[in-house]
Amino acid sequence: MTPTTPTTQSTRSTPTRELDTTPGRRVVRIGPFAAAVRPRVVAVPLIGLGLLVLVAALNIGKGSSHIEVLDVLRTLAGGGDRREQGIIFDLRLPRTLAGILVGAGLGLAGAVFQSIARNPLASPDILGITWGAGAAAVAVIVVGGYRGQISGVAAEIGVPLAGLAGGVLTGVLLYLLSWRKGIDGYRLVLIGIGLSAVGYNVVNWLLTVGDVDDATRATTWLVGNLGDVGWEAVTPTAIALVLLVPAVLVCAHTIGGLQFGDDTARGLGIRVDGARATLLLLAAALAAVATAAAGPITFVALATPQIALRLARTAQPPLVGSLVLGALLTVGADLTVRLTPGASDLPVGVLTAILGAPYLIFLFVRSRREARA
Secondary structure, three states, X not given: OOOOOOOOOOOOOOOEEEEEOOOOOEEEEEOOEEEEEOHHHHHHHHHHHHHHHHHHHHHHHOOOOOOOHHHHHHHHOOOOOHHHHXXXXXXXXXXXXXXXXXXXXXXXXXXXXXXXXXXXXXXXXXXXXXXXXXHHHHHHHHXXXXXXXXXXXXXXXXXXXXXXXXXXXXXXXXXXXXXXXXXOHHHHHHHHXXXXXXXXXXXXXXXXXXXXXXXXHHHHHHXXXXXXXXXXXXXXXXXXXXXXXXXXXXXXXXXXXXOOOHHHHHHOXXXXXXXXXXXXXXXXXXXXXXXXXXXXXXXXXXXXXXXXXXXXXXXXXXXXXXXXXXXXXXXXXXXXXXXXXXXXXXXXHHHHHHHHHHHHHHHHHHHHHHHHO
């Protein structure tokens, strides 16, 4: 009897293949490398970018001399005549770029704060970062910036720098006052509300002791206005975001571990206190830069991460999705104001505040119900 040789069925692994795992998640393998990919997490920022380009083109084209969307895109790509180039690049592009940069910074900052605190109420608006930046900027405007002591380029630079310094300092105070052998999200929000109240009252006091003209300029800045933003504010804001956004994304790998609690995170090899402090300060710097560029634009950092979270269906706010949706929300709000009859001169911060108030009430009610459950 001839012994039979067992046949072995050889399988060749394809260079790239996808394996379904948990719902809404796929593992993509390329040779020896594998990565988990959630289609929704990728789709949300991509669709958001497409909508952002469309809304930005509409916003740029809106004005006393209307320019069609295709003409705007062609001019931005290097075409168009001299008239269109002058209108777009000199007059209208800075406003829209400022909206994109400010919204992106606020959206990303809000996502980081909410992930660290594990609380949807944690945002620069609630935690005092915005009012800290506002108090410092108003101090420069009222005390010296526009009283002849500082003038010209120094005044234009002094206000944003003061806002940045005030926001970062508030972030440092927030961390130091909230830390008690770790950071508790509930305590972080309470301390932030206290710092916000202090900053708000400092601003009101500065407005009462300042000159009428200076107080008027400060009040205009405090409502969040993109209409007066020029290249002198867009350029430093863009440079700051180019430095801060990659730093946040590089440090963001620790956020997932922090969601499981300090003990589990330490077991995973994460330096909890250092990672949380670094992320908090980076997020505070992002919010301060955005506030310094155009004034406090509320609601964006509060709502955008939650919108991105629900669209992507993730356990925590997706950072890239929050960044893109923050830019889209800010530019969209600016376009809405400009298209509303009789409200074309309304600062965009007024509209976002009107939208943010009922949303904040909704979050408070929802948090209370979840606490009772």
